[in-house]
Amino acid sequence: MALKRSRYPLQGVTYVRMTKCPCGYEFSDYERRSEHFLEDHTADDVPGLSNRGDRA
Numbered sequence: 001m002a003l004k005r006s007r008y009p010l011q012g013v014t015y016v017r018m019t020k021c022p023c024g025y026e027f028s029d030y031e032r033r034s035e036h037f038l039e040d041h042t043a044d045d046v047p048g049l050s051n052r053g054d055r056a
């Protein structure tokens, strides 16, 4: 998974955003990641994004 780190010192935060989905899909800079996941994936595809809290 490709990650891009962006620091915003004034806000004191560091964003880590995905530049590429595990499925191979490449995000454009301003594309909302959630749209791709909602359209092309279910929570089961990307366990880290699931907040159901259950275990396999």
Ligand SMILES: [Zn+2]
Pocket (backbone or CB within 6 Å): 021, 022, 023, 024, 025, 036, 040, 041
């Ligand atoms: Zn994907």
